[in-house]
Amino acid sequence: MQPPLGYSVLDGMVCRLRRSLYGLKQAPRAWFEHFSSVITDAGFNPSDHDHALFVHTSSRGRTLLLLYVDDMIITGDDSQFIDFVKMRLSDKFLMSDLGPLHYFLGLEVSSTPKGIYLSQEKYVQDLLSHAALTDHRTVDTPMELGVHLRATDGEPLADPTRYRHLVGSLVYLGITRPDISHAVHILSQFVSAPTQLHYAHRLRVLRYLCGTTSRRLFFSRSSPLHLQAYSDETWASDHSDRRSLSAYCVFLGSSLIAWKTKKQTAVFCSSAEVELRAMATVTAEVT
Structure with missing residues (x-):
């Protein structure tokens, strides 16, 4: 690191930074500590489950603030306190209020009287455009039934970069597309x-995805607050190491x-053991 132009430093002397510079390793930590102190002084407490989630509870309701780098979502029951938080943040930071939530980190949010829709339609379209498919043929399922892929199947790709980039994009798409979860898990290996x-x-x-770009998750406003969880497994389904595959889904009322x-971390000798491990995993998620 060099001192700025016009400022000379004697041999053996160093410069002391009085504030963090953008791009340095310690800058994100310093920014988060500063933001946390401001939001804590406003009455929020950090969540035990997510350090980037802050919660404020009062007699008027609960307010949640979710932070990702320098983007945030604020929601809750207490509209007066939300206005107070916006004003407090505006005094401390240069910020913009974009109004009701519609788009956040590739997620599209649509609020209706019946509930909230969550999708990544634009993200899918950008992904397909980047993939540069030569035609618009579609299929009904993300993966053929009964396919067992091995690491030694086929000729190695000369340049695996494109494969890795697109699989990574599919992993992020899985935030709102549980229907591709199994296929992406297989390809990620x-x-x-x-x-x-x-x-x-x-x-x-x-x-x-080309034929299902508009699929989205729906969270009903009238859905009962009743948890339901389902789990399943395939015993010794991986032909390479004979480890089993576990899967689960959790519903809050009718909302997924x-x-x-x-893939399970160990090899088990019976399907009963695998079922118990799958049940333990979903039980931990529900808890």
């Missing part, structure tokens, strides 16, 4: 050394709020 066959199955997921597909 081969990012270190993908082959032509893996690339073909990745193209199938893209063709599936959590889901996951993951």
